[in-house]
Amino acid sequence: MTQTIALPLPGIEHGKRILASVVETRARDGPGSTWVSVPIDNEDLSRGFKDVSFQRLNNAANHAARWLSEHLPGTSEPFQCFAYTGPKDFRYPVLAMLRILEKNQVDAILREAPHVQAVGVPELDEFLREDEAVPYNYDKTWDEGKDDPWLVFHTSGTTRYPKPVTYTHSMMAGPDIAASLPDVELGYIHQYACRRWYTPVPSLHFVGTVMTLAIPTFLHTITVVGPPVPPSAEVVMKTIRYSHVEGVLLPLALIDELCQTPSGLEALRQLKYVHYAGLPTSVYIVPCIGSTEAGGYFTQIHNHRDAWGYISFHDYAGAVFENRLNNLYELVFTRLPGDSPQQIFKLYPGLDRFETKDLWAEHPVHKGLWRIIGRTDDYV
DSSP: OOOOOOSSOTTOOOSSOOHHHHHHHHHTTOTTSEEEEEESOTTOGGGOEEEEEHHHHHHHHHHHHHHHHHHSOOOOOSSOEEEEOOSSSTHHHHHHTOSOOOTTOEEEEESOOTTSEEOOOOOHHHHHOSSOOOOOOOOOOHHHHTTSEEEEEEOOSSSSOOOEEEEEHHHHTHHHHHHHSTTOOSBHHHHHTTSEEEOOOOTTSHHHHIIIIIHHHHHOOEEEOOOSSOOOHHHHHHHHHHHTOSEEEEEHHHHHHHTTSHHHHHHHHTOSEEEEESSOOSSSEEEOOEETTTEEOOEEOOOOGGGTTOBEEOGGGOEEEEEEETTEEEEEEEOOSSSOSOHHHHHSTTOSEEEEEEEEEEOSSSTTOEEEEEEGGGGO
């Protein structure tokens, strides 16, 4: 197995850190503290990629904060909310850095829409310009700000109608809290830490924002942001080849496409890790699963090559499986004592158990490994 990074990272006190404050701290390290890596030329990836520092991210967020304060409608609310939709570039994480969101009450949408005020957003270079912006600092401590609403994601709609889910600062700090836990067995966070990763998942989704903000900030990952075009096997292959990433998080369909050609297979061979959503394939891979409400499920990595499609849960996940039908079990999260990384109970603090309505089957040989089968609704 490829050597992973030990956690906690040296010299870092993980846990109870607000992401925006960590960005400000890392920005003070200067241009050598890398946030993401982007194409030099979106039309010609062979020209390579250039790193963007936390210093530049923080300055861009300050420029964006000033612009928003001048263009959003006035409000007396402490957490004003806006919705943004735009090209697949990192204006999403830049705008996400702003601390002006309020739960589910959208005052403005940054695109044309008939029922709300529309505001046109400047080009990305306007926020990334090098002149120093007036700082908009986040001064709250962890205890003061951990429950403040920050980002509103919509659920995927794959299992029911989409709905908004409001993330607080503590919910977005999930990777940092996980890294702070004692005696944590090997999991996905160990493979992300201090490495270069690429995913084509856009930042308008929860996973995309985690990969461009939370993972780089807390785990010192460098996330590669591909060109703002629909992902294809060709785009993914060139991004892997020219960005020098060590791992990718891909939909299974893209992995299948890459495996159809010698050049795609060669691109996959360059990698140390392939994380995916879906069914298993043939390289050393790790299945990733989660939901907008519960975040990334706290899973660990196993070495059973005949069970790549199966998942093992950390004890810290509080996952139990309750029999529902024959050999099918529903995944239920139960609240653990203390400050555990159970995001679902931060979203629903009044609950002590959460039934996911997902049905799983245990591996016939390797007990404790589980594979998702379907939904309880499918068997009504």
